[in-house]
Amino acid sequence: MLDPADWERFRADAHRALDDAIDYMRDVRERRVWTPVPDAVKERLSEAMPLDPAPFADVYAEFTQTILPYATGNIHPRWWGWVHGSGTPSGAIADMLAGAMNSNVGGRDHGAVYVEREVIGWFHALFGWPRSASGLLAIGTSAANLAAVLVARTKALGTAVREHGLDPQNARLTGYVSAATHACVRKAFEIAGIGSANLRVLPVDSDHRIDPGELSRAIALDRAQGLRPFFIVGNAGTVDVGAIDPLDALADLAQREQIWFHVDGAFGATAYLSERLRPKLYGIERADSIAFDFHKWLHVPYDAGCVLVRDGEMHRATFASEGPYITRMTRGIAAGEPWFTDYGPDLSRGFRALKVWFTLKEHGARKLASAIEINCDQAQRLAARLQNDPDFELVAGVELQIVCFRPHVAAGLDDATLDRVTDESVIRLQESGVAVISSTTIFGKRAMRVCITNHRTEERDLEVMLEELRRITRGAVAEARG
Numbered sequence: 010m011l012d013p014a015d016w017e018r019f020r021a022d023a024h025r026a027l028d029d030a031i032d033y034m035r036d037v038r039e040r041r042v043w044t045p046v047p048d049a050v051k052e053r054l055s056e057a058m059p060l061d062p063a064p065f066a067d068v069y070a071e072f073t074q075t076i077l078p079y080a081t082g083n084i085h086p087r088w089w090g091w092v093h094g095s096g097t098p099s100g101a102i103a104d105m106l107a108g109a110m111n112s113n114v115g116g117r118d119h120g121a122v123y124v125e126r127e128v129i130g131w132f133h134a135l136f137g138w139p140r141s142a143s144g145l146l147a148i149g150t151s152a153a154n155l156a157a158v159l160v161a162r163t164k165a166l167g168t169a170v171r172e173h174g175l176d177p178q179n180a181r182l183t184g185y186v187s188a189a190t191h192a193c194v195r196k197a198f199e200i201a202g203i204g205s206a207n208l209r210v211l212p213v214d215s216d217h218r219i220d221p222g223e224l225s226r227a228i229a230l231d232r233a234q235g236l237r238p239f240f241i242v243g244n245a246g247t248v249d250v251g252a253i254d255p256l257d258a259l260a261d262l263a264q265r266e267q268i269w270f271h272v273d274g275a276f277g278a279t280a281y282l283s284e285r286l287r288p289k290l291y292g293i294e295r296a297d298s299i300a301f302d303f304h305k306w307l308h309v310p311y312d313a314g315c316v317l318v319r320d321g322e323m324h325r326a327t328f329a330s331e332g333p334y335i336t337r338m339t340r341g342i343a344a345g346e347p348w349f350t351d352y353g354p355d356l357s358r359g360f361r362a363l364k365v366w367f368t369l370k371e372h373g374a375r376k377l378a379s380a381i382e383i384n385c386d387q388a389q390r391l392a393a394r395l396q397n398d399p400d401f402e403l404v405a406g407v408e409l410q411i412v413c414f415r416p417h418v419a420a421g422l423d424d425a426t427l428d429r430v431t432d433e434s435v436i437r438l439q440e441s442g443v444a445v446i447s448s449t450t451i452f453g454k455r456a457m458r459v460c461i462t463n464h465r466t467e468e469r470d471l472e473v474m475l476e477e478l479r480r481i482t483r484g485a486v487a488e489a490r491g
C-alpha cells in the first residue's frame with residue numbers, strides 16, 4: 010500500500026535525487042559553509058501534520074528548497090567547529106542501502122548482525138583485546154560513555170542493582186575525571202543514578218592533563234570516608250584542546266586500586282589506527298572500556314558511535330533481558346545469539362554498522378589513518394603561523410588536531426572585552442559563510458577553536474579562514490576600542 014504505484018516513475022525520481030545528492034557533495038566547496046535558516050523557512054517547517062498524500066517528487070522538491078540549503082555545513086572543507094566529521098559519499102550511499110534493507114539489528118540471525126560483529130571485532134583486534142570482549146554500536150560517544158558507566162556499576166555492585174536500584178547502602182560509588190572531560194560523563198553519572206556530586210572533577214595541569222598523583226590522593230581520601238571509588242576516566246583527546254591524559258599511568262593506578270578504567274576516546278581513539286600517532290595513546294589498550302565515534306575522525310555519516318568492553322560477560326550482565334516475544338531459538342531467524350539488545354538499552358536498532366563497514370572496506374585503515382595524520386600536520390602548521398602573529402596568540406599546545414587561540418593581548422583590551430570580541434568574531438566568521446570555527450573557554454578565558462577533523466581541508470582553506478578571521482577580529486577590536 011505504501012510502495013510506489015508506478016515503480017518506473019519512482020525510479021526516475023529517485024535517480025534524480027541521487028544525482029542531485031552526488032552533485033551536492035561534489036560541489037560543496039563552491040557553496041557557503043553555513044546559511045542561517047530564514048524565518049519563512051522555520052515557519053514552513055512548523056506546519057501541521059500532512060493528512061493527505063503528495064507525490065514523492067513534490068516532497069523532494071520541498072526538501073531541496075526548505076531543508077537542503079540549511080545544512081549544518083560540516084561536509085564543507087572549511088568547517089572546523091566543535092568535533093564534527095565530514096562524511097563521505099560512499100558512507101551516504103551505504104546509509105541509503107541500509108535503509109533499503111531496513112534491518113533491525115537488535116538481534117536474531119541475519120546478515121546485518123554479522124556485519125556489526127565484524128566491525129566491532131576489527132577494533133578489538135586493533136587494541137589487542139581478547140575474543141571474550143564485547144561491544145556495541147551506539148548513537149555516539151555520549152551514549153557509549155553511559156553504557157560504560159552502567160557496566161562498571163554492575164561490576165561494583167553486582168547485578169542486584171538492576172533489580173533494587175541504588176539505595177543509601179550501595180549508593181556510595183565515586184568516579185574520577187579531569188576538569189577537561191566532556192560533560193556527557195557528568196550526564197551519564199546523573200542518568201545512572203550515581204549522581205554528579207559523586208563524580209570528582211580533578212584539576213588539569215598546564216597541558217590539560219589529569220595528574221595521577223592528585224587522582225591517587227582523591228581516591229585515598231574517598232576510601233578513608235567509606236566511599237567506593239569505582240570509575241576512572243582517561244581522555245584520549247579532550248574536547249577543548251585535544252589533550253591526552255597519561256593513559257598508561259592511569260591504567261597502572263586503576264589496576265593497583267582495582268577500579269574500572271574507562272577511556273573517552275571520542276575522536277582520539279581512532280588516531281590509534283596511525284602508527285605515527287599511536288604512541289601518544291599508549292595505555293588506551295589497557296582500558297576496561299573505550300568509547301569512541303566513527304562519525305568524527307573516520308567520517309562515517311552521522312550517527313555512529315561505539316563502546317568496547319573488555320569483560321563481555323559483565324557487559325551482558327548489565328543489559329541482558331528476556332520476554333516470551335524474544336525467546337532465543339537454536340534455529341530459524343530467532344537464533345543467532347548473542348543478540349545486541351543484551352548489550353545496550355535498545356531492542357530495535359538500525360544498521361549503523363553498514364556505513365562503518367563500507368568506509369573501512371573502501372578506504373582501508375591506512376588511508377583513514379593518513380587523513381587523521383594530515384589533519385594533525387595542518388593543525389601544527391596553523392599553530393606555527395599563530396606563534397608570532399600580529400593579531401592572535403595561541404592559548405594551548407597542539408597535541409592532535411585542535412588549535413585554540415585568541416586576540417592578542419596587544420589589542421590593549423581587558424579580559425572581559427577580549428572575551429566578547431572573541432565570541433563576536435567567531436559568530437561573524439560563521440555568518441560570513443566563509444568558514445566555521447567554534448569557541449570555548451581555556452583556563453577562564455574565551456578562545457577561538459579550530460578543530461580540523463576534516464578530510465577535505467586543504468592548506469589554502471586554513472589560509473582563507475585566517476585572513477577572513479583577521480579582518481573580522483580587527484573590526485571587532487576597533488569597535489570595542491570605540
Ligand SMILES: Cc1ncc(COP(=O)(O)O)c(C=O)c1O
Nearest residue numbers: 092149150151191246247248275
Ligand atoms: C571527548 C569527547 N567526549 C564525548 C563527546 C560526545 O560525543 P557524541 O557527540 O558523539 O555524543 C565528544 C564530542 O565532541 C567529545 O569530544
